[in-house]
Amino acid sequence: MNEAEVRRLAESILGTVAGLRRAGLREILREEPRQAAPPADQREEPGISMAAPAETEHPTAERFSIQTEAAQGDEKEKAERLLAVRDELGECRRCRLHETRTHLVFGEGNPAARLVFVGEGPGADEDRQGRPFVGRAGKLLDKMIQSIGLERGQVYICNVVKCRPPGNRTPAPEEIEPCSPFLTKQLEVIQPKVICTLGACATQTILQTRKFISELRSGVRLWRGIPVVPTYHPAYLLRNPAKKADVWKDLLRVLQILEG
Incomplete structure (x- = not known):
């Protein structure tokens, strides 16, 4: 069995486990039972809150917690490759943003x-x-992630630019x-099943x-064969809470791809 076949098998196993959990089976993952999540097309809009989530809402990730040895090896290999990308980036001085930054924010x-969620740039x-999405917009992103049954530690979050533009302005082309x-x-390293772009800058890039x-958030696009679901940036939602219903529709598209 080659590496691609092993990876497909691992994803199939994880998908089966997720399906069993949605069907109500809990004992293989944890002792105390929890109410099974309804199908995606029957879920109500969660009323995404901008309030910071309580620490108790961040238990050890469970939904995809059963991993084959191959999947664990794949994760370790990708972690090493991401570290190599970070080392290549170094203490970047490739543009003027390094002049005003405190920390470079690579992703986590x-x-x-x-x-994978891709935002615009650090605030x-x-x-x-030195971490992505940890302010008010980050707390809202946490709620968005939780609304589709995942935890922050199960996804990857990064930005188009790794240094904060002064005044949180939109990054310039240069x-x-x-x-x-x-x-x-x-x-390229992560090879996610779906990319969710947050806001115009990330989507356009x-x-x-x-x-x-x-114009772009009404459907699914492709980046090198990977589905891309554009949606509004959490910071925009803080200013325009009426758009939360639109974002929920986009998140359902993300969930449909993940469970497909």
């Missing part, structure tokens, strides 16, 4: 994630901590260009288009 999460909190190869390498996010 499961190196073998089936779902003030991210620049201070800042995006030198960072884009590293985003590409991250996605990934899809190489100048169309507005309102």
Whole structure:
């Protein structure tokens, strides 16, 4: 059995486990029973909150917690390859954004994630901590992830640019260009089942288009054969909460691909 066949088998096993959990089987993953999640097409809009989630809402990831030895090896290999990409990036000075940054924000999460979120760039909190999406928008992203039955540690989160643009402005083309190869390498290593782009900058960069996010978020696009689901940035939702219903529809598209 070659590597591709092993990977497909591992994904099939994980998908079977997820299906059993949705059907109500719990004992193989944890002792105390929990209510089975309804099918995706029967779930109600979760009313995504901007409030910070309680720590108790972040238990050890369970939904895909049973891993074959091959899947564990794949995750380790990808973690090493991502570290090599980070080492190549170094203390980047490829554009002027390095002049005002506190920390470079590479990305974080499961190196073998089936779902990757791509945002625009670090904000003030991210620049201070060196981690993506840890401010108010990050707390909302956590809620978005939880609304489709996942935890932050099961996905991978990164940005188009790795350094904070002053005043949280949109990155300029001459800042995006030198960072884009590293985003590409991250996605090439992870090979997720679906990419969810957050906001216009991330969507336009990934899809190489100048169309507005309102035009692009109504369907599924492709990046090198990987489905891309564009949606609004969590920071935009904080300013325009009425758009949460649209984002929920986009998240259902993501879930449909993950469970397909």
